[in-house]
Amino acid sequence: MTRTRRKARADDMDAPEMALETLVGYNLKRAYVVIQSDYRAVMGDEGLSPRVFSALTFVVETPNLTQSDLARRLGIERSGLVAIVDELEGRGYLNRVAVPQDRRIQALAPTDAGVQAYEAALALINAHEDRVLHMLDAKEREQLVYLLKKIRGNGE
Amino acid sequence: MTRTRRKARADDMDAPEMALETLVGYNLKRAYVVIQSDYRAVMGDEGLSPRVFSALTFVVETPNLTQSDLARRLGIERSGLVAIVDELEGRGYLNRVAVPQDRRIQALAPTDAGVQAYEAALALINAHEDRVLHMLDAKEREQLVYLLKKIRGNGE
DNA sequence: CGATAATTGTTAACCTAGTAAACGATCTCG
DNA sequence: CGAGATCGTTTACTAGGTTAACAATTATCG
Numbered sequence: 001m002t003r004t005r006r007k008a009r010a011d012d013m014d015a016p017e018m019a020l021e022t023l024v025g026y027n028l029k030r031a032y033v034v035i036q037s038d039y040r041a042v043m044g045d046e047g048l049s050p051r052v053f054s055a056l057t058f059v060v061e062t063p064n065l066t067q068s069d070l071a072r073r074l075g076i077e078r079s080g081l082v083a084i085v086d087e088l089e090g091r092g093y094l095n096r097v098a099v100p101q102d103r104r105i106q107a108l109a110p111t112d113a114g115v116q117a118y119e120a121a122l123a124l125i126n127a128h129e130d131r132v133l134h135m136l137d138a139k140e141r142e143q144l145v146y147l148l149k150k151i152r153g154n155g156e
Numbered sequence: 157m158t159r160t161r162r163k164a165r166a167d168d169m170d171a172p173e174m175a176l177e178t179l180v181g182y183n184l185k186r187a188y189v190v191i192q193s194d195y196r197a198v199m200g201d202e203g204l205s206p207r208v209f210s211a212l213t214f215v216v217e218t219p220n221l222t223q224s225d226l227a228r229r230l231g232i233e234r235s236g237l238v239a240i241v242d243e244l245e246g247r248g249y250l251n252r253v254a255v256p257q258d259r260r261i262q263a264l265a266p267t268d269a270g271v272q273a274y275e276a277a278l279a280l281i282n283a284h285e286d287r288v289l290h291m292l293d294a295k296e297r298e299q300l301v302y303l304l305k306k307i308r309g310n311g312e
Numbered sequence: 313c314g315a316t317a318a319t320t321g322t323t324a325a326c327c328t329a330g331t332a333a334a335c336g337a338t339c340t341c342g
Numbered sequence: 343c344g345a346g347a348t349c350g351t352t353t354a355c356t357a358g359g360t361t362a363a364c365a366a367t368t369a370t371c372g
Contacts, residue, residue, distance in 0.1 A: 019213070106320090
């Protein structure tokens with residue numbers, strides 16, 4: 001016997017790699033969990049959640065954005081966006097401003113505090129990504145983003 | 157004017173790329189949503205969900221697996237696993253078998269139907285991944301899996 | 313013009329995929 | 343033996359969505 005067995009149950013016995021391990025979806029989910037949990041740790045309980053941060057990004061960077069626009073850009077339903085915008089408005093990071101040309105819609109205008117909060121959060125998030133992705137060099141990280149963007153469908 | 161403006165509100169105006177778009181976490185989430193939605197479309201409402209499929213994989217490939225073992229391997233809590241194992245048992249894909257040496261634990265033994273279902277699902281999932289990842293060639297796909305595994309922390 | 317259709321933001325009810333805390337039963341070990 | 347750890351489980355809770363319906367408003371077209 002060349003290899004000592006330690007336990008009777010559930011030993012690894014250097015398996016020849018499960019098919020599961022070669023699946024992109026599975027590895028994507030596992031990597032996402034790793035990154036997300038570090039994100040929460042860095043941002044804390046009071047911090048912006050990932051989805052709220054991305055919403056804020058669009059609000060800050062896109063003039064005259066409406067909720068329907070934003071929902072489309074984030075790839076979620078209009079109804080699901082309401083809570084996100086409520087939170088950003090509650091924090092004082094944006095205002096729903098009436099648009100005279102179309103009284104159905106309300107443009108999402110960032111406040112100064114919103115822009116500031118966006119910049120502060122972005123700095124934290126960049127540091128978090130540098131930390132949690134320390135095992136990837138710059139080229140690998142760039143390659144990863146490139147491949148992920150490709151999956152999203154370059155022109156969608 | 158070289159470029160015609162179409163709408164007054166929320167135009168793209170070939171923006172100089174938001175910081176958001178360079179974040180790994182954001183792109184990971186977006187890519188995951190794309191893949192997961194194709195997964196659901198392929199597997200249907202009666203099909204195994206991703207997490208149930210991965211659980212079944214471990215059950216089929218790992219002899220004498222216990223629920224605690226499985227939870228650790230999947231990276232979820234023991235309590236969260238109960239429903240997954242309940243579903244697999246309900247479908248007749250595994251049995252909880254008593255272990256005389258330790259009456260706290262019940263080993264998870266795959267049934268023949270379980271092995272068959274695993275193989276059938278794997279074939280479907282491989283086809284799904286080929287389809288949803290058609291924009292990546294073999295080398296890119298391999299590279300992607302390599303990078304994602306690296307994030308998970310090669311030895312964990 | 314006027315009727316019909318589409319869009320906007322919103323609420324309500326629901327679903328999935330988890331977590332955290334507590335529990336009884338059982339095992340381990342000083 | 344007794345203290346502590348582990349196992350599977352239940353219960354309550356949370357995050358992050360979805361779908362369906364609604365009133366208000368705007369767009370379209372015969």
